[in-house]
Amino acid sequence: MGARLPVGGITMRNRWLMLAALLLGTILGGFSLSAASATAPGPLDSGTRITDVSGVLTAAQKSAADDRLSQLSRDTGVDLYVAFVPTFTDAANDVDWVSRTANGNNFNDRQYLIGIATDQGSFAMAGPSSGGPISVTQRSQVTDAMLPSLRQHDWAAAIDAAATEIHDIRVDAPARAAQGWTVAAIIVALIVLAIVVVLLVRRARKRAAEKARRQAALAELAQQASIALVRTDDLVRTSEQEMEYARAQFGDDVIGDFVTALETSRKNLDEAFSLQQKLDDEIPDTDKQKQEWYERILQMCSESTQVLEQRKADFDELRQLEQNAPAALENVRRQREAAGAEIDRADRILESLASTYASAAFSAVSDNTAQARSRMSFTDAQIQSAEQALASGQTGDVAVAVRAAEGAVQQATQLEDAVEQLQHDLEDADDRAEALIADLNADLQTARGLPDTQGLAAHAIAGTEQGIQLAQSQLGSSGRNPVEALRVLEAANTAIDSAIAHVREEQAKIQRAATMLANALQRASVQVSSAESYILNRRGSVFATARTRLAEARRSLDQARHLAQSDPVQALSLAQRADRLAAESLRLAQGDYGDWGGGGGDDSLGAFLGGILIGQAGSHRSSTWGGGGWSGGGGGLFGEATAAAAAAAASSAGAEAEASP
Secondary structure, X not given: OOOOOOOOOOOHHHHHHHHXXXXXXXXXXXXXXXXXXXXXXXXXOOXXXXXXXXXXXXXXXXXXXXXXXXXHHHHHOOEEEEEEEXXXXXXXXXXXXXXXHHHHOOOOOOEEEEEEEOOOOEEEEEEEOOXXXXXXXXXXXXXXXXXXXXXXXXXXXXXHHHHXXXXXXXXXXXXXXXXXXXXXXXXXXXXXXXXXHHHHHHHHHHHHHHHHHHHHHHHHHHHHHHHHHHHHHHHHHHHHHHHHHHHHHHXXXXXXXXHHHHHXXXXXXXXXXXXXXXXXXXXOOOHHHHHHHHXXXXXXXHHHHHHHHHHHHHXXXXXXXXXXXXXXXXXXXXXXXXXXXXXXXXXXXXXXHHHHEOHXXXXXXXXXXXXXXXXXXXXXXXXXXXHXXXXXXXXXXXXXXXXXXXXXXXXHHHHHHHHHHHHHHHHHHHHHHHHHHHHHHXXXXXXXXXXXXXXXXXXXXXXXXXXXXXXXXXXOOOOEOHXXXXXXXXXXXXXXXXXXXXXXXXXXXXXXXXXXXXXXXXXXXXHHHHHHXXXXXXXXXXXXXXXXXXXXXXXXXXXXXXXXXXXXXXXXXXXXXXXXXXXXXXXXXXXXXXXXXXXOOOHHHHHHHOOOOOOOOOOOOOOXXXXXXOOOOOOOOEOOOOHHHHHHHOOOOOEEEEEEO
């Protein structure tokens, strides 16, 4: 039969079975069954897979069954042996008998034994406790398959049913699953193929639509570029003629800017025509290149048109001045007188600013009146030149001089206005600085009344007070600089507003946490109590992980209670953590307890799992033939399981037996 293979460490299942063996050995050790047909665990018949002590099979049936099980071994790799005995004796129960018999015959992890007590009406199936080709659950399927034949005392059919079920488990079921997966894979592949086809069609349509839109947009750009080239070329040609007329009328000095603009426009136009030629030649261009070149043509044409039209407007203005030379000259004289009178008033404003404000406050306009007087001198010179040209009938020179004089007067007026505007701005800054100081004082009062556990308000208060002091030093009776004072005050206002908003937000958070804390503490307390009670009454089955989570939950709950008044936000977080940890502890403990079968309905095992009986536990699943019929179940140890040998079983791994009543 082959040597028995050693098994590794003791699993939770083995531990349960060993404790069951201890209790069974204690309870049943003093009892034994005896009868004329009693059969104790012992060696099986050699050279065959069928041992028939009961004599229930004919020679032909036994030979056919042996051939059936040999074929099963070749097909599935499972070595199944069947033993028929009248009753199971010298064992705690049917499971123990089958397990001891298999163990005594040195079964390995691919060998299984079904023991059938024909007179007693019970049977069990033994196999390795872990690993092996037939799992514990599948053994129950095998014994269930045998039940109908056993109820009819059809022993040969029962063996065939067991072999058929094992063959189905090992060969037929995987084949059906593989076939099912193959069909499913084909269906999935067809679905994927259909989806891919639909996506490809949609993508093709989308690309076609996008290409059509691009072509339409390119056609529109091409038309716009063509129109722009024609208009710009006409404008450049017209401007070249205009430039020659202007040179003859006003001289080279006046048309200098126009000449530069015309040269730039001609250069841009040449480049634009070059790009259009590249678009028109036989070399294919990408859509991206076409779009970029058309857009570049439009840009250059637009820039050229804009600058040329501006210069043309300047010439039109000069011609208008030339046509009305005497009136234009008189108008510029009036403008010069008005601007000259304003210079003295601007001087007085500067003197007032100097007596009140720091030099830095009005440095931007301190030389404006000097610059304005310089512009007036230039204006006087241009007016004199215009008068001389008008007297000699050179109306073009009159227009040029009048235009220069108008520009100088305009600048002088702007310089004077800037001085007055700064005076208004400084006065307005004075008023706003005083109002902002009052606002900051109100903010300081608000900040001092807020709870400040983190010191944010105190820091903002100190910074604001310092800013107010610095600003007030720049708002004295002389040497004032209200613009700089406003900068300091606005920075302080931003800082304290932010601090107040943050402190209020934190306070609102604390209030929300305090509102939620009571319920959170109650939930955590209930959860911790539930976990503690569950573990306390099942402590014999609960491992360290569940206990660790419970200890951490209890610690977090204690911390939450301690911080409830001083830091509700942190206390709420700790209470919620305690709730989560306690729930996890309870889940883990229930899992540990469930691995023991929840006590299995056995009082002694329940007492052991509850921590009352340390080192004792027992539970077994047996098979009985009652009421004239068969019923099935499974369970047992794969090894010696008498009370005398139970201690030795605690240090080695055994096999597990499946039994059906």
